[in-house]
């Protein structure tokens with residue numbers, strides 16, 4: 001028996017109505033409550049899934065390498081300003097000299113935070129998780145900030161006290177944490193020792 005024409009038309013009408021409804025849902029002119037409900041869920045899901053997918057940040061080299069390759073180098077010119085007051089080291093004179101000192105102060109500020117991330121050394125994760133180690137590292141950043149302020153005032157004399165504070169922090173942390181033999185066998189002035 002052939003389908004009654006009227007029921008076929010009803011079917012088409014129902015499909016068209018459903019399509020219109022769906023358009024209504026995504027239409028930007030639809031009521032704000034509906035628009036919010038439509039967009040809030042995917043946004044929240046994306047935020048939480050990207051947080052879950054991000055692995056914890058770590059360094060591609062050891063903390064021993066950061067000490068030798070970055071901290072030690074950044075600190076030398078900073079100590080130099082204070083030491084110049086005692087007769088050794090270099091007093092910054094030109095704007096360019098002061099800019100150099102300022103870059104090293106920035107490095108100290110930043111590195112104090114960097115060394116709170118574990119790298120590839122065998123003891124790195126243990127150190128980076130230790131609250132006392134982290135406190136020493138934070139004070140490295142804090143002295144860096146003090147030195148930054150001194151460079152803005154071009155206060156070379158202020159570097160005497162700040163330099164003493166800095167060396168105290170290096171030594172206190174080393175006393176508490178640095179092993180007798182560096183874990184990756186990287187020493188201060190390794191290149192000079194090898195005669196290069």
Ligand code: HEC
Pocket residue numbers: 062063064067068071072075115121123127133134136137140166167169170171173174177178179181182183184186187188189
């Ligand atoms: C938060 C703690 C901490 C602070 C602050 C710190 N260090 Fe270190 N440092 C270490 C640790 C731990 C090691 C040993 C790393 C290893 O062997 O894996 C080390 C190793 C070193 C080494 C390589 C070993 C050696 O004897 O030659 C040098 C150089 C060094 N530090 C310089 C400095 C200087 C300069 C400062 C201050 C400007 C400083 N460090 C501040 C923790 C610290």
